[in-house]
Amino acid sequence: MKKINYIICLVLIAVFIISNLVIKMDLIIRFVNPMILSIILCLYRIFLGPSPADRAVATDILGLIVVGICGIITVFTKAAFFIDVAIAWALQSFIGNLALAKYLEGKKFDE
Numbered sequence: 628m629k630k631i632n633y634i635i636c637l638v639l640i641a642v643f644i645i646s647n648l649v650i651k652m653d654l655i656i657r658f659v660n661p662m663i664l665s666i667i668l669c670l671y672r673i674f675l676g677p678s679p680a681d682r683a684v685a686t687d688i689l690g691l692i693v694v695g696i697c698g699i700i701t702v703f704t705k706a707a708f709f710i711d712v713a714i715a716w717a718l719q720s721f722i723g724n725l726a727l728a729k730y731l732e733g734k735k736f737d738e
Contacts, residue, residue, distance in 0.1 A: 639664060655703045662699075665692050683727050690720030 643664045647657050669692065672685035697713035700706070729735075 636668065639667070655699065658699050659696060662692050662696055679731055683724060683731065686727070687720065687724050690716060690724075694720075 643660055647660055666689065669685045669689040673682050673689070676682040676685060694713045694717050697709045697716065701709040701713070
């Protein structure tokens with residue numbers, strides 16, 4: 628079963644790489660496509676992760692990817708409010724990961 632999962636992941640990665648190289652598309656889409664693949668892999672790890680710590684790491688990485696997508700959109704659209712969204716998302720992700728880490732250790736929020 629693990630070999631099938633690895634093969635599926637490799638096929639997905641190959642499709643994204645080939646689509647970025649062969650199909651003519653905008654530059655922003657070429658930058659966002661690998662991030663979409665990363666989001667899919669993070670969601671896979673969140674839902675099927677073997678341990679809660681793996682799920683916590685995947686949520687942290689997912690937050691970083693969203694911040695990166697906001698940064699890319701800011702560069703291409705020149706809309707400054709996406710930076711505000713990225714900063715707010717990063718802070719919320721950081722605080723959420725701290726709370727999750729305390730919960731996984733078995734501590735209360737006031738400790």
